[in-house]
Amino acid sequence: MRNTNAVLISALSLILTVGTALWLPLRYPAPGPEPLPMSTWLPLVLALTLLVWAAQFWRVAIRGARGDVSVSMAIDVATMLMTHPFVAAAGSALGTALYHQWGAQTGNEHRTARAVIRGLVTFSAVALGGWLFHILRPEPGPVVFLRDWVALITAIFLRLLIRVVFYPLGMAALRPEPVAVQFRREWERLPLIPFLLTTTLGGTAAIILQAQPAAIVLLAGPLAALWAASGEFRRLNELLDTLEEKVAQRTEQLAQTVRALERRLAEFEAVNAVVASMVRAIHPDEVLSTIARESARVTGASSALVTLLSDDGKRQFIRATYGEGMEPYLGMELSMEGNLARQVVLTGEVQVSYDPLHDSRLNQDLVRAGRWRTVIGAPLRTKERTLGILVVGTDEPMGFDEQHMRLLSLFGNQAGLFLENARLHEKERAVAVLEERNRLARELHDSVTQTLFSLSLNLEAAAGLLERKPEKAAALVIRSSEMAAEALAEMRSLIFELRPAALQEKGLANALANHVNLFRRRHNINVNLSLEGEERLPADVEFCLYRVAQEALNNVAKHARATEVFVSLSVHPDEATLIVEDNGVGFDPGAPRSGQSFGLVGMKERVAEQGGTLQVESQPGRGTKVTARIPLPPHRDRSQHDNAYTEGEADDAHSHPDL
Numbered sequence: 001m002r003n004t005n006a007v008l009i010s011a012l013s014l015i016l017t018v019g020t021a022l023w024l025p026l027r028y029p030a031p032g033p034e035p036l037p038m039s040t041w042l043p044l045v046l047a048l049t050l051l052v053w054a055a056q057f058w059r060v061a062i063r064g065a066r067g068d069v070s071v072s073m074a075i076d077v078a079t080m081l082m083t084h085p086f087v088a089a090a091g092s093a094l095g096t097a098l099y100h101q102w103g104a105q106t107g108n109e110h111r112t113a114r115a116v117i118r119g120l121v122t123f124s125a126v127a128l129g130g131w132l133f134h135i136l137r138p139e140p141g142p143v144v145f146l147r148d149w150v151a152l153i154t155a156i157f158l159r160l161l162i163r164v165v166f167y168p169l170g171m172a173a174l175r176p177e178p179v180a181v182q183f184r185r186e187w188e189r190l191p192l193i194p195f196l197l198t199t200t201l202g203g204t205a206a207i208i209l210q211a212q213p214a215a216i217v218l219l220a221g222p223l224a225a226l227w228a229a230s231g232e233f234r235r236l237n238e239l240l241d242t243l244e245e246k247v248a249q250r251t252e253q254l255a256q257t258v259r260a261l262e263r264r265l266a267e268f269e270a271v272n273a274v275v276a277s278m279v280r281a282i283h284p285d286e287v288l289s290t291i292a293r294e295s296a297r298v299t300g301a302s303s304a305l306v307t308l309l310s311d312d313g314k315r316q317f318i319r320a321t322y323g324e325g326m327e328p329y330l331g332m333e334l335s336m337e338g339n340l341a342r343q344v345v346l347t348g349e350v351q352v353s354y355d356p357l358h359d360s361r362l363n364q365d366l367v368r369a370g371r372w373r374t375v376i377g378a379p380l381r382t383k384e385r386t387l388g389i390l391v392v393g394t395d396e397p398m399g400f401d402e403q404h405m406r407l408l409s410l411f412g413n414q415a416g417l418f419l420e421n422a423r424l425h426e427k428e429r430a431v432a433v434l435e436e437r438n439r440l441a442r443e444l445h446d447s448v449t450q451t452l453f454s455l456s457l458n459l460e461a462a463a464g465l466l467e468r469k470p471e472k473a474a475a476l477v478i479r480s481s482e483m484a485a486e487a488l489a490e491m492r493s494l495i496f497e498l499r500p501a502a503l504q505e506k507g508l509a510n511a512l513a514n515h516v517n518l519f520r521r522r523h524n525i526n527v528n529l530s531l532e533g534e535e536r537l538p539a540d541v542e543f544c545l546y547r548v549a550q551e552a553l554n555n556v557a558k559h560a561r562a563t564e565v566f567v568s569l570s571v572h573p574d575e576a577t578l579i580v581e582d583n584g585v586g587f588d589p590g591a592p593r594s595g596q597s598f599g600l601v602g603m604k605e606r607v608a609e610q611g612g613t614l615q616v617e618s619q620p621g622r623g624t625k626v627t628a629r630i631p632l633p634p635h636r637d638r639s640q641h642d643n644a645y646t647e648g649e650a651d652d653a654h655s656h657p658d659l
Helices: 002-027 040-054 071-080 087-103 109-135 144-169 179-188 192-211 213-280 284-299 338-346 364-370 404-466 470-498 501-506 508-524 539-560 597-609 638-642 645-655
Strands: 059-061 069-070 302-310 316-323 352-353 376-379 386-394 526-532 564-571 575-582 613-618 625-630
Touching: 002 338, 040 059, 040 071, 040 087, 069 071, 071 087, 071 109, 071 192, 071 386, 087 109, 109 144, 144 192, 144 284, 179 508, 192 213, 192 575, 213 284, 213 404, 284 302, 284 404, 302 364, 316 386, 316 597, 338 352, 338 386, 338 645, 352 404, 352 526, 364 386, 364 539, 376 404, 386 404, 404 470, 501 613, 508 539, 508 564, 539 575, 539 597, 539 625, 597 613, 597 625
Parallel strands: 526 564
Antiparallel strands: 059 069, 302 316, 302 386, 352 376, 376 386, 564 575, 575 625, 613 625
16 A cells, blocks of 8 residues: 555656646747757757766765765756756756666666656756746846846756655655655755855856856866865765764763663662661561562562572572562462472572573463563572572563673572571570570579578578577578578579569669669679669660670670779660770770670670660770660650560560570
């Protein structure tokens, strides 16, 4: 349908323009030169044909003129002013057609058709331009500049208009673009400056030939200048084209560099986000969710998920997801037999699927939900084994490159190290809990158990002396009563360490005061307590700071060999600060430490869980200073302290080194 319409447009436009060019000069003859006999005009037409054909090879192009024209344009204008329009039109049309058939450096496709269309359009343009010039002239005869200028300019622009309008219409059948597109391209490529130069030169030549033929030699200078200018412009065009090509290449190189830098920046931000989540996260699932999100973002993927393997490596579960359609699959168990995850575990390397819809190694429900067309599976590895799989999918075919694979492998290694560290940390916490239990057992054995044993011996001795020596028996009973009071105090102290009731009932300040008094009596160390601000804090914050103070004082008693300790608690609207400072032997915080550092680790974890920071300052021989700072919410409700202290303490008793 498109080809039929194009052929019809081409045929009608050519018939219209050629018919008009033949009909108007015949129907309304112009008062110009009379038609010559065939014996005269036929040789003239042939001469014009050869002259126009030869002039087509001399083309005038100026940078910025959006195209070029041949010097034959000057011949067209001169002949249509001096001869009959049909003679000028026939010579110009034949010369132009011959050039486009055998001379123009164009493709061979439709060469003859192009030559015919170009010749017909040229015939119409020259014939109508010459006819209009002779119609508009006041009277026939030699061209006089002032009198005939309007007619000359009008004829020249009519010739240009016909060329620009009817040539795209005639070529409609040979070009795939719509006619409107062809029109726009012709106007955009209109070589107006070269056209004005050549047509003005032709008009000038016609005036000289009609007024003073011998003066035509004066055009040698402008012609030579035009020839030289054309060569210079051509050379300039080539230089500018080369420069533009180099500028385009440099621009493309710069764009590639910018894209590479932007990509590296995005990757750097993604790695930072993952590392930051590892530092802040309380639960591993938070880190896995961050890895899934950043993996999808930095690779341009549509979705991602992270699976973790069971201890025996025979089962895997989805622990984190990102992307539309992935959330319903959170917690789902995936098969490990004959699938992509199995290959990732066996090889320990990144695996790629470029046809997920027909890949039996993938869960097709996930493939359809994520509309995956390319999938990468990267291992979450440690040095010893694979802990899980990072799966990233995109809806773009061949949507990942080698750099994406390396980045996902890096994320997988980070996740593996984090999970392994979390596992080791849990073991450390378990060891710390066991150490604390052993400490309590030793204290029970060293203090309460021995006191009770001595109490039982004293009571047996008092019973034996009751009749024979009642005075000694009474003394033993009194001593036994004192020993029972000591044992009761020790038991209360241990119970208070496990679950400080004063903390729940009277607040952190009161609980600290009680604990400091007990610590002072038990270890004979002078403790100075400073309290600033009596406002109650959230229950979890009070419990955290109490445990930090307790552990810091325990470290003083065990390792510091201090004679004096300063404990300071200050509560401000936006922050609570606890400081425990001693004058003991100190230590080097940067030196490797043994398992006794579990207490410091536990304190840091407690404070970090509340969004705070713990700073330990110490030097050998200079004592130790422990500072805990916890930010406070802007609006605090006293009723918060009624919330599950028991639940919080019970949970903490199973998870923290102090319990």
